Amino acid sequence: MAYVAVKGGERAIDNAHAWLAETRRGNPDVPEIGVAQIAEQIGRAVDRVMGEGSLFDRELAALAIKQSQGDLIEAAFLLRAYRTTLPRFIHSEPVDTAGMAIRRRISATFKDLPGGQILGPTYDYTHRLLDFALASEATVAAAPEASHPVGEMAHVHSLLRHEGLLENDEPAAAGEPGDLTRQPLSFPAPRDVRLQALARGDEGFLLALGYSTQRGWGGTHPFAGEIRMGEAVVEIIPPELGFPIDIGDITLTECQMINQFKGSKTVPAQFTRGYGLVFGHSERKAMAMALVDRAMRAEELGEDVTAPAQNIEFVLYHSDNVEGTGFTEHLKLPHYVDFQSELETVRRMRRDMAAPMAEVAQ
Amino acid sequence: MDAAADPPSPGLTERQRWMAVLARANAAELAALLETVPPLPAYRRLRGPESGLVMLRGRTGGAGAAFNLGEMTVTRCTVRTDDGLTGHAYVAGRDARQAELAALVDALLQDATRHSAVQQAVINPLAEAQQRRRERDGRKAAATRVDFFALATMRATP
Structure with a gap:
């Protein structure tokens, strides 16, 4: 009803x-x-x-x-x-994450990568002990500065690419990428739409799904090839100007997962990749996104689709916490008439069941 | 947010460079610096300032096909000075005053008779401050670079 x-x-x-x-x-x-x-x-x-x-x-x-x-x-x-109250003026040119101003860039696969391992402002290696000093206000000393700033850093995966050991990025598609804010989801959802959904997906949901792939539910044996965080330039090409202009910076976290792939009859053995790109400093989300992105490529890569994280429809229909909260929380709105009719049905069923039993008892 | 980003690349035109600087300046900074270059011509707003959205795009895997990442706020403004010059601005965020002043400065910098005064009084100090912030953050990042000690080296030490 x-x-x-x-x-x-x-x-x-x-x-x-x-x-x-x-x-x-x-x-x-x-x-x-x-x-x-x-x-x-x-x-x-x-x-x-x-x-x-x-x-x-x-x-x-x-x-x-x-x-x-x-x-x-x-x-x-x-x-x-x-x-929804603001008009959309334009879309940006794709952000150049290779050119971002690096605040953090680490690789779990290459120790001696060009530019080095840059830890940045990280919680890694902290002891996770509550710091009671923060309970009172105090002046914080400025962070140390090296004599030379870090420069631009090429993506780590570009180092392996020339050997053919790592799959290349898909070539740029001719058409416009799909946009979930304009067209509803439809299946099979292409990777551009999947990445958009993951980027706005719930961190907890993606973390649990990514974790499930590590525990054997669609395992892909991942390595964190690279995680980087910093500021990327946003460029647009306004039609009234006709040339690209820089409108400011956004903080992004990017994760490149490198995953095992045994190869096939047509493709020699090589590593595949999962990709995560998220607003702000959101490393856990970027990593989870990359794990789930790779898991959802199972069918494309000829792997068995058996686990929740590999099921594109399941992931994309449940990753959005605004949709999820809307449908879950609507249950607390008045359902009085709804419930009244079900109550009547249950009473009738019990009456119908009780009547023949009464006859038997006689 | 830290205003760190790449320094403008050499392939950019002069106008692209000053627009990038204006996009990262706040309204108060712009207003204060413009005080130092009077007299300014009268101008009128042709469009805006108005806030809206830019759909940000990323690339699959960092270098592959484009995808829609999410939106950001942006404010744009177009002004025309009484000298007949048109200035445009698109700036990240929702600061209408910044967008209007950035559009005005864009118009002023196109005026050959004012260009060098405005460049020196407004753009150069902003660009220098932005560059200093970028370099400061870059040096802080560099201070967190890991120096690995090979185990063999450590064993060799008595």
């Missing part, structure tokens, strides 16, 4: 929202948090909301986090809703 709308409760709703606003503010004796403080000091949450909200704007993501009391899925939902 379809959902039947009910009316009423306006005053209760208004009062609930007033209490929500008061609760959001918390104890008024504690200073109110500012959007700029969230953008500066809760940066990883801002990155996650921008990614899953599919809108790069630090201030808006910080505002959404404040409004949602730090409920990051609610915040992503707010960003998705806001973007």
Whole structure:
């Protein structure tokens, strides 16, 4: 039975929202948090909301986090809703991640890569002990600087490519890439659409699926060929100018997974690759995305499709947390008429079952 | 966000270079620097400033076919000065004042009689500050470069 709308409760709703606003503010004796403080000091949450909200704007993501009391899925939902109020002017030229200003670049496969292993501002190698010093305010010393800045760094996978040991990137397609915000998903979904869905997909969902491939559910024996994070230039070609202009930088995290592939009758043995590209400093998400991207290429690479992560339809229909929260949370809206009819059905079934049993008893 | 990025590559035209600098300047910086180059011509807005979206694209595997990564906010503005010069700006984010001032500076820099004064008073200091930030971040990154010690070397040490 379809959902039947009910009316009423306006005053209760208004009062609930007033209490929500008061609760959001918390104890008024504690200073109110500012959007700029969230953008500066809760940066990883801002990155996650921008990614899953599919809108790069630090201030808006910080505002959404404040409004949602730090409920990051609610915040992503707010960003998705806001973007529908803005016109789309144009698309960018594909960002040149090889040319990004590197803040972090590591490889788990090549120790002595050109440019070296750049750790950047990482939580790796920390002891995961709570730092009680942070509970009180203190001045933080500036990070040390080397005498020379890092330069541009070629992608690690370009080092193996000339030997043919690693598959090449797909050539640029002639047409426009698919766009989930304009056309609904359809299957079989091509890789461009899959990557768009993964880039805005839920980090927890992709982490669990990526992890499942490591535990044998569609295993591809991955290596983190390269993870890089930094600022990439955004270029557009406005029609009124007719030449590319640089409109600013975005922070991106990119992950290149290198996976085993035994080869086939037509393709000699070589490594295949999975790709992750995510807004902000979001390394876990970029790695999970690359694992799941590679898993979803199983059919294309002639592997058996047996595991959830390899099932394109399953992954893409469930990766979006805004859709998932909408359908899951709608269950708490009034279903009174719906449930009433089911109640009647169950009562009737019990009556029908009880009647013949009563006859038998006689 | 840190304004770190690649320095403008040498293949760019002069106009592309100043537009890149203006895109990374905030409204307050621009307004303060423009104070130092009076008198400015009157101008009117032909379009905007208006905020909208750019769909960002990436490449599969980093160098393959393009895909849509997600959107970003952008603000654009077009102005015309009373001298008849048209300036355009597209800047990341939602700062209408920045976009308007960037469009004005774009128009001013196309005026041969004002170009060098505006370049020196507005663009050069901004470009230098942006370059300093890029280099500072690049040096911080370089300070986190790992130096590996080969085990053989360590064993050789008494």
